[in-house]
Amino acid sequence: MKGVLIDLDGxxxxxxxxxxxxxxxxAWLQQESIPHLFLTNTTSRPKSALLAKLxxxxxxxxxxxxxxxxxxxxxxxxxxTVKDVALFVPExxxxxxxxxxxxxxxxxxxxxxxxxxxxxATLNRAFNALMANPQTELIALGxxxxxxxxxxxxxxxxxxxxxxxxATEKEPVVMGKPAxxxxxxxxxxLNLPEGELCMIGDDIKADVLGAQACGIxxxxxxxxxxxxxxxxxGRPDLVxxxxxxxxxxxxxx
Numbered sequence: 001m002k003g004v005l006i007d008l009d010g011x012x013x014x015x016x017x018x019x020x021x022x023x024x025x026x027a028w029l030q031q032e033s034i035p036h037l038f039l040t041n042t043t044s045r046p047k048s049a050l051l052a053k054l055x056x057x058x059x060x061x062x063x064x065x066x067x068x069x070x071x072x073x074x075x076x077x078x079x080x081t082v083k084d085v086a087l088f089v090p091e092x093x094x095x096x097x098x099x100x101x102x103x104x105x106x107x108x109x110x111x112x113x114x115x116x117x118x119x120x121a122t123l124n125r126a127f128n129a130l131m132a133n134p135q136t137e138l139i140a141l142g143x144x145x146x147x148x149x150x151x152x153x154x155x156x157x158x159x160x161x162x163x164x165x166x167a168t169e170k171e172p173v174v175m176g177k178p179a180x181x182x183x184x185x186x187x188x189x190l191n192l193p194e195g196e197l198c199m200i201g202d203d204i205k206a207d208v209l210g211a212q213a214c215g216i217x218x219x220x221x222x223x224x225x226x227x228x229x230x231x232x233x234g235r236p237d238l239v240x241x242x243x244x245x246x247x248x249x250x251x252x253x
Contacts, residue, residue, distance in 0.1 A: 001217065001253040002196040003035040004246075005186055007177075008050065009042055010202035010224015011243050015150055018057045019223050021244025026059055028247045035190045038066045039183075039199070041142035041176040041206065043112035043157060046095045047071060067186050069141035069176035070096035073110060075185075076139070076175065082107045086129040088114055088122065089141065105133050111164065111172075112141040113157045123160065130168045138164055142176025144206050148225045177203070178210020187216075198253055200243060204230040212237070217253060219246075 006012065012022045029036045038061060042050065047068050054061050070093060077085065077100065085100050089112035097110070109129045114122065130136050140161035146153045161172050176182050187194050198217040201207020202224030211218045212234070220226065220236040221243055231239075238252060 001198050001250075003037070003187075003190045003192045003198075004029060005037050005039045005183070005197055005199040005211070005216070006243070007199075007201035007203070007207055007224075008038055008040040008054075009147060010226075011200060011221055012038075012054070012059070013057065014148070014224060016053075019242060019244075021242060023057060023059050025243045025246045035192060036065070037186050037190055039177065039186050040066070040068055041144045041156075043069055043093055043141040043176075044090050044115065046093050048095070049092065064189070067182075067189060068096070069112070069182070072175040072182055072185055073097075073139055073141060074100070076173070077108060084108075085110055086126065088112060088126050090114060090117065106136055107133075108137045108139050109164075110139045110141065111157060111161050114160075115154065118160060123163065126164055127167055130164060130170060136170075138168065138170045138172045140172040140174050140176070142206070143172070143174050143178065144176070144203065146225070153225070177201075177206040178213070180210075180214050183211055183214040183216060187214075198237070200240075200246065202226050204233045204236070208236045209234045219253075 013019055083101055084104055084107050086106035086109045106129050109126055130138055141157055143158035144156040145158045146156050165172050194215040198219055199207055199211035200219040202221050208218030208220050217237040219238045221240050223242045
């Protein structure tokens with residue numbers, strides 16, 4: 001292994017609390033000069049807020065070392081010269097889509113984690129924006145099924161993107177884990193082949209199996225959304241109690 005991809009929520013922190021020892025493991029990666037990239041499906045906060053959150057926890061990360069679904073989506077839209085979009089993302093995340101316009105017949109409908117912002121009217125508005133033009137693309141900022149808050153599990157973007165895909169019969173373009181293109185973009189940013197990377201996450205499907213499908217080793221941590229039944233879905237290359245234990249198990253990779 002020459003490089004590491006690291007999920008944030010559930011691996012580095014849980015909500016607003018640093019997971020014990022995660023900062024020490026990241027410091028070890030930095031000290032050992034091991035290339036690493038933070039790879040998150042979080043769309044409820046802009047990239048700038050995520051960097052500030054890490055800094056508040058004593059983890060200094062450069063903007064280029066954090067890949068988010070909005071950043072990947074903007075790159076995709078620019079490559080296709082798309083400017084008119086319909087955004088179904090939290091208000092705070094809209095800053096990541098600066099330069100794009102809303103209004104008229106959108107060429108793309110971008111769906112993120114609206115959480116309590118979803119209701120029938122909002123979901124139906126996204127549906128009608130997609131149906132207005134056969135060429136309009138459905139872009140999902142990740143396909144994560146759910147995440148863990150302080151008190152319970154919460155539905156994530158994947159559930160709503162799937163509902164829209166079913167209703168419109170449009171395959172979503174996924175900007176986030178477990179989409180292969182997202183992992184491949186991460187590998188390109190680190191300038192390393194997939195076979196020399198490992199992905200550390202708390203989601204057996206989006207993080208571990210998604211990475212393994214691309215030839216990236218998958219490491220599952222028993223923090224965040226991890227549940228005892230997760231191992232029934234697949235076999236990680238390594239299971240750790242938490243990110244804190246990465247340095248002592250690095251030789252096994």
